[in-house]
Amino acid sequence: MATQQTRSLARFMMAPSVILLFIWMIVPLAFTLWFSFQQYNPLNPIRDGFVGFSNYALFYSNPAFLQSILNTLAIVVSVLVITVIGGILLAMLLDQPIWGQGIVRILVISPFFVMPPVAALVWKNMIMHPQYGVFADIARFFGVNPIDWFGQHPLTAVILIVAWQWLPFATLILLTSLQSLDGEQKEAAEMDGAGFLSRFIYLTLPHMSRAITVVILIQTIFLLSVYAEILVTTNGGPGYASTNLPFLVYQKALLEFKIGQASAGGIIAVILANIVAFFVMRAVGKNLDK
Amino acid sequence: MARAVTTQHKTIATAAAWIVALLIFFPILYTIITSFKSEQEAIQGFALIPSGTTESYSEVQAQSGYFKFFLNSVILSVGSTVLALLIAVPAAWSMAFSPTKRTKDILMWMLSTKMMPAVAVLFPIYLIFRDTGLLDSRIGLTVMLMLINLPIVVWMLYTYFREIPGEILEAARMDGASLWNEIIYVLTPMAVPGIASTMLLNIILAWNEAFWTIRLTTTDAAPLTAFISSFSSPQGLFWAKLSAASTLAIAPILIMGWFSQKQLVRGLTFGAVK
Numbered sequence: 001m002a003t004q005q006t007r008s009l010a011r012f013m014m015a016p017s018v019i020l021l022f023i024w025m026i027v028p029l030a031f032t033l034w035f036s037f038q039q040y041n042p043l044n045p046i047r048d049g050f051v052g053f054s055n056y057a058l059f060y061s062n063p064a065f066l067q068s069i070l071n072t073l074a075i076v077v078s079v080l081v082i083t084v085i086g087g088i089l090l091a092m093l094l095d096q097p098i099w100g101q102g103i104v105r106i107l108v109i110s111p112f113f114v115m116p117p118v119a120a121l122v123w124k125n126m127i128m129h130p131q132y133g134v135f136a137d138i139a140r141f142f143g144v145n146p147i148d149w150f151g152q153h154p155l156t157a158v159i160l161i162v163a164w165q166w167l168p169f170a171t172l173i174l175l176t177s178l179q180s181l182d183g184e185q186k187e188a189a190e191m192d193g194a195g196f197l198s199r200f201i202y203l204t205l206p207h208m209s210r211a212i213t214v215v216i217l218i219q220t221i222f223l224l225s226v227y228a229e230i231l232v233t234t235n236g237g238p239g240y241a242s243t244n245l246p247f248l249v250y251q252k253a254l255l256e257f258k259i260g261q262a263s264a265g266g267i268i269a270v271i272l273a274n275i276v277a278f279f280v281m282r283a284v285g286k287n288l289d290k
Numbered sequence: 291m292a293r294a295v296t297t298q299h300k301t302i303a304t305a306a307a308w309i310v311a312l313l314i315f316f317p318i319l320y321t322i323i324t325s326f327k328s329e330q331e332a333i334q335g336f337a338l339i340p341s342g343t344t345e346s347y348s349e350v351q352a353q354s355g356y357f358k359f360f361l362n363s364v365i366l367s368v369g370s371t372v373l374a375l376l377i378a379v380p381a382a383w384s385m386a387f388s389p390t391k392r393t394k395d396i397l398m399w400m401l402s403t404k405m406m407p408a409v410a411v412l413f414p415i416y417l418i419f420r421d422t423g424l425l426d427s428r429i430g431l432t433v434m435l436m437l438i439n440l441p442i443v444v445w446m447l448y449t450y451f452r453e454i455p456g457e458i459l460e461a462a463r464m465d466g467a468s469l470w471n472e473i474i475y476v477l478t479p480m481a482v483p484g485i486a487s488t489m490l491l492n493i494i495l496a497w498n499e500a501f502w503t504i505r506l507t508t509t510d511a512a513p514l515t516a517f518i519s520s521f522s523s524p525q526g527l528f529w530a531k532l533s534a535a536s537t538l539a540i541a542p543i544l545i546m547g548w549f550s551q552k553q554l555v556r557g558l559t560f561g562a563v564k
Contacts, residue, residue, distance in 0.1 A: 010388045013380035017444055018396065020377065024437045025403045031414030090310065096303035097296075106548050107311040110318055113547035115498040117518040118536045122321050125529055132529070134320065137336040167314065169558070176555045214559045225407045228500035232519055246409040253413045254505070266410035277405040281398065 029270070035263035043257050055264035064240040064248055065265070069272070072244040075159055076223045076276075080216060082163040087170030087215065088208070094171070095178045105175075112168040116228035123161045124150065124233045154234040154242035161229050166222075170215045177211035178204070217281075224273055245269050318540070325533035332529040346534035353531075354517065356538060363513035363539075365428055366503070367496035370435035371443075371489055377436075378443040379485065383477075385444075386451035387459070397448065400441040408501045419506055428511045431503060435496045443492055446557040450484025487553035490546060494554075497543045514539040 039051045059065050094104060111119065127134050128149040136146035149157040181204065189199050225246050230236055236243035236251065243251070249269060253262035312319075324332050325347070326340035350356050385393045415434075416425075424430025454477065462476045500515040507516050518539055521532050547554070 006388050007390070010384035010390070013384040014396070016377045017381035017400070017440060020437065021400055021403050021440060025406060028411035028414040028418070029406070031417070032410055035413065093303065093307050093310065096307070097300050098304040098307045099300070100304070100308070104307050104311045105551065107315040109547065109551060109554075110315055110544060112554075113494060113498070113544045114318065114540050115515050115518065115543070116500040117504075117515050118539055119317075121518060121521055121532060122317050122536055125532060126320055126324060127317055132333050132335075134316075134336060164314070164317070172551065173555050173559060176552075211559075218558060221405050225409065225501070227409075228504065228515070228519065231504070246407060249409040250412060250505075253409075254416070259413055262413060266407070266412070269407040270410045273405050273407050277402060281402065 032263045032266045035259050036267050038260050038263075040259040041257055042259070051260065055260040056268075059252075059261050059264045059268070062261075064243060067240045068243045068245045068248040071155060071240075071242065072224065072246075072272070074155060075162060075226055075244055076220060078159045079163045079166060079223055080219060082159075083166045083170040083219065084212060084215060086163075086167050087174045088212075090167070090171040091174035091178050091208075092204070094175050105172075109168045109172050111165055112172075114165065116165070117232050119165050120161055120229040120232035123157075123164070128157055128160075150234050151238065154238065158226070158229055158233060158242050161233065162223065162226055165229075166219055169219070173211050173215050174208055177208050181207045220276055221273075224269075224276065245272065318544075321533045321536050323533075324530055325537045327530050327533075329528065329530045332533070346530040347538070350531055350535045350538065354535075356517070356535065359512055359514050359517035360538070362428065362511055363497055363515075366431055366435060366511070366513050367493045369428070369432040370439065370496050371492040373432060373436040374440050374443045374492060375447075375485065375489060378440060378447055379481075382444050382447035382451055383481075385448050386454070387456070397445060400444055404438075404441045412505065415502075416506070425506060426508045426511050431506055431511050431513075434502050434506065435499055438499065438502070439492050439495055442495070442557060443488055446488045446491065447484060449556065450488070451481060453484075454480045487550065488557065490550045491553050491557040494543055494547055494550065 036055055037050060037052060039049055039055075090108065094101070094108070098104065114122075125133070130136055130146050130148040130151070133146070135149070139146040147153065185203060186199070189203055194202070226244060227246050227250070230242055230244065230247050234242040236247050240248075245265065246269065249262050249265040252258045252265060320338075323338060323340050326342050326344065327337075328341060328343050328345065331337070331341055385397065419425045419430050422430075424433075458476060458480075459472060462472050467476065497513075498515070500519075503513050503515045504519050507513070518535060521528075521535065
């Protein structure tokens, strides 16, 4: 009797969150799905109507499409590689006894709190600007020609900026995990004559595996939808050299008003995100059970 | 002998850590330095010592009305956080204290809503906002930010609530406490730290959200993310001003962030790493 009452109370308490998130997930997505089979142009509504899969075909035959998917993957993979490897190294360095550890931690974590448009603008103008940026100053100091980052290597530039934003996150989480490693285990391994490398491979790395999985999961979610960094720095260009899928969809929808095509692109983005999410959720689900 | 080696080790580690840390922090540091330069100084090449002028700050406020955007950022981030907490606390509470077989599935499902790419629903949301007059309104954006962060808030609160020992509840019930008393006198004091950290992290996330805040606002409800993005178009040489605006946009949250490092790890890893 009491259980029954508790249970319905529990349902009642959970309802607002579940209903809101359900609506938030289903309604706009249903709209997008519907639009993806429509010709819909608010500026030129004459030919509006049902068009079957032709939006998908159009989006697919757009050369920018393949490039945007490749760029999306390039951003996700490169930033993951940089931040996970860099994060492990940094975490191990910060785990050493050092003077001023608190301040060092604060300095390292700071970029994570910088809002994406600020991060992008600061890197674009103060650091990577081919004429006035710090990189250009350094290049000139060594007598080399400064690199025009956003003209010649736009995707690399975006990747560097995003990696700078996420390296602190990876470092902080891996450091937290590292600090929970039992000191006695480390000592025992040392006493047994395990070298630095074998200690790292057989003790440290397995201990951090869960944290590494979590870092990869969460970063992937955010990295699949990098937006402000591209908008502020390269605006997707030159050409489509730094356009990722979210940015292409945004261009189609709000700049060209090709809603049908944009929606088809949106649905493709959802499918892409789901494929990634499937694998990472499984990994995290397994880890959570431990 | 052993001690000497340790000190040497510590010295090397300290030097390496400080060099790396300063390199990572450098873009922020240089922005702060440049914000205290005049426009002319700012483009005169690399210099770490500014003249210390604050003219850029007063110009940013005078020309663009920085304070309005700042106020919007505060209203949106705090408002969406409070709203999210009101909705999430009961949910997390019931999941933590009367879990069912489906609790884990619900939590995982909530997490999965976070993975939906925002662009996929950009146009429908844009339409809904336009037709309901919510475009460029604080209310619309507050609800939006609340929905985006709701899964994280529920998860984070859940991990905190789960750590409150159930025996305390039983003891209170044995002593004849009503459900209401139980909530007010027993659970709330134990839950406050968790709620506070959740709030802190969520304010940071909402403050820095840079997709919906840029796309769904124009002037009235525009927060600092939209304000800063507006600097990207003109290629003019306004670096000192740009730096001052940037410094103002990140300073409050940077300071909050420093105080919330521990909670950050927990919140962003959905309790998987503590």
